Amino acid sequence: MTKPQGLHQTVYAGAFVHSTDLNELEICENGAIGVDEDGKIAFVERNVEDLNAVVEKHGWKSPVLVRAPDCGFFFPGFIDTHIHASQYPNAGIFGKSTLLDWLETYTFPLESSLSSRPKAKTVYTRCVQRTLSHGTTTAAYYATAHAGSTNLLSDVCLQLGQRAFIGRCNMDSLAPDWYKDSSASTAVDDTRETIAHIASIDPEHKLITPILTPRFAPSCSSELLTQLGKLHAETGLPCQTHISENIPELELVQKLFPQYSSYADVYDAHGLLTPGMVLAHAVYLTPKEQALIKARDAKISHCPASNSSLSSGCARVRTLLDQGITVGLGTDISGGYSPSVLEAARQAALVSRHVAMTDGDAAKLSVEEVLYLSTKGGARVMGLDAKVGSFDKGLEWDAQMISLGVVPEGGTMGNVDEGPVDIFGWESWDERVAKWVYNGDDRNTRAVWVRGHKVHQKP
Ligand SMILES: O=c1[nH]c(=O)c2nc[nH]c2[nH]1
Numbered sequence: 120m121t122k123p124q125g126l127h128q129t130v131y132a133g134a135f136v137h138s139t140d141l142n143e144l145e146i147c148e149n150g151a152i153g154v155d156e157d158g159k160i161a162f163v164e165r166n167v168e169d170l171n172a173v174v175e176k177h178g179w180k181s182p183v184l185v186r187a188p189d190c191g192f193f194f195p196g197f198i199d200t201h202i203h204a205s206q207y208p209n210a211g212i213f214g215k216s217t218l219l220d221w222l223e224t225y226t227f228p229l230e231s232s233l234s235s236r237p238k239a240k241t242v243y244t245r246c247v248q249r250t251l252s253h254g255t256t257t258a259a260y261y262a263t264a265h266a267g268s269t270n271l272l273s274d275v276c277l278q279l280g281q282r283a284f285i286g287r288c289n290m291d292s293l294a295p296d297w298y299k300d301s302s303a304s305t306a307v308d309d310t311r312e313t314i315a316h317i318a319s320i321d322p323e324h325k326l327i328t329p330i331l332t333p334r335f336a337p338s339c340s341s342e343l344l345t346q347l348g349k350l351h352a353e354t355g356l357p358c359q360t361h362i363s364e365n366i367p368e369l370e371l372v373q374k375l376f377p378q379y380s381s382y383a384d385v386y387d388a389h390g391l392l393t394p395g396m397v398l399a400h401a402v403y404l405t406p407k408e409q410a411l412i413k414a415r416d417a418k419i420s421h422c423p424a425s426n427s428s429l430s431s432g433c434a435r436v437r438t439l440l441d442q443g444i445t446v447g448l449g450t451d452i453s454g455g456y457s458p459s460v461l462e463a464a465r466q467a468a469l470v471s472r473h474v475a476m477t478d479g480d481a482a483k484l485s486v487e488e489v490l491y492l493s494t495k496g497g498a499r500v501m502g503l504d505a506k507v508g509s510f511d512k513g514l515e516w517d518a519q520m521i522s523l524g525v526v527p528e529g530g531t532m533g534n535v536d537e538g539p540v541d542i543f544g545w546e547s548w549d550e551r552v553a554k555w556v557y558n559g560d561d562r563n564t565r566a567v568w569v570r571g572h573k574v575h576q577k578p
């Protein structure tokens with residue numbers, strides 16, 4: 120992918136909402152954001168009364184104008200810091216299973232079946248279309264152990280215009296014979312093949328970046344973790360894995376890696392606990408592990424819907440944030456049932472209230488905080504905060520246009536197709552945003568852009 124083709128100077132006018140900090144959401148009712156031909160934000164104007172004067176001030180001749188709907192706003196694209204594209208067909212299918220039996224019963228058979236390229240193409244195309252339609256402009260994907268199908272996922276993301284991190288799943292241990300890497304060295308060779316493929320289709324990683332992906336410690340030999348640690352140091356590529364998701368998994372790690380002091384220490388000892396590492400779940404981290412993660416500046420992907428679905432536990436997000444650890448949100452399809460980061464944000468808020476029932480009110484996450492985690496926090500987790508996550512000059516235009524339903528006078532049912540959020544007109548802007556967080560879905564996502572390119576339009 121080279122310079123975006125066919126872009127015009129565009130002014131996005133109307134309300135915009137974005138996070139400036141963990142606790143702070145800027146809501147600008149009359150804004151104008153200018154996006155240049157490279158898909159970058161050239162100016163952000165507030166309290167705009169005369170749009171022509173703004174355009175003139177910036178010396179723009181005849182830009183394209185895109186207006187937010189009357190009861191709507193522009194919002195940064197969501198960043199899903201942990202999602203298994205290969206598990207998308209199983210979204211919602213988990214019964215009463217928990218992590219280790221869920222992997223055996225549902226997950227390995229489905230992932231293994233994606234050795235079929237036509238099947239992988241169907242699954243990946245639908246997954247990317249679906250997540251785009253929910254406003255996900257960046258996703259950190261797990262594919263499968265197959266290099267060929269993993270490459271196909273990179274192709275699909277590039278073609279459909281989604282910013283993505285693509286990881287071939289490394290697993291040479293404790294998995295069925297019919298679905299695992301035959302050795303550490305074949306696993307690394309296959310991973311190198313996926314890195315080379317991305318270099319051939321997007322050499323500058325403008326949209327697609329490889330991400331090293333040891334599935335989790337129990338499914339990797341020490342030799343494989345060592346080799347991936349070396350590859351991480353050699354290439355500087357980011358890395359993702361799972362950590363401390365449920366109790367039997369912790370016991371398994373203790374059994375398999377008795378020489379290490381903790382789960383986090385296993386990754387650390389293999390050169391994998393670095394600023395480029397994204398650790399999903401982190402439900403049962405000890406204070407010592409949290410301190411180690413903070414010291415190494417590794418990042419955490421909070422996956423609340425998955426943690427509830429597989430009855431894994433409740434991650435202590437407030438504690439992690441208070442330690443200064445960088446946290447983002449993950450849908451974790453298909454441990455999680457929904458491809459929507461908005462749903463993950465809602466679940467993060469609700470799970471934090473369950474935590475508050477035992478730990479106290481300070482654990483509660485606000486609307487502002489969960490929206491931060493789903494955008495700017497996610498960008499920091501993925502090392503993208505100089506590119507995306509908010510509406511600041513110089514960042515790329517990864518954005519979604521949200522519309523909320525306006526209830527007509529008399530309350531007729533005329534416009535229920537506008538989506539599940541009913542705005543009566545007397546709500547403050549803060550309240551409108553809160554209603555979107557707790558009730559909204561993809562029907563409210565009217566259009567989505569990545570690097571200035573429109574990648575989804577509600578039909
Ligand atoms: O939520 C999860 N999904 C997975 O696919 C997986 N593999 C190991 N551990 C895991 N956790």
Ligand SMILES: [Zn+2]
Binds near residue numbers: 201361399451454
């Ligand atoms: Zn996962």
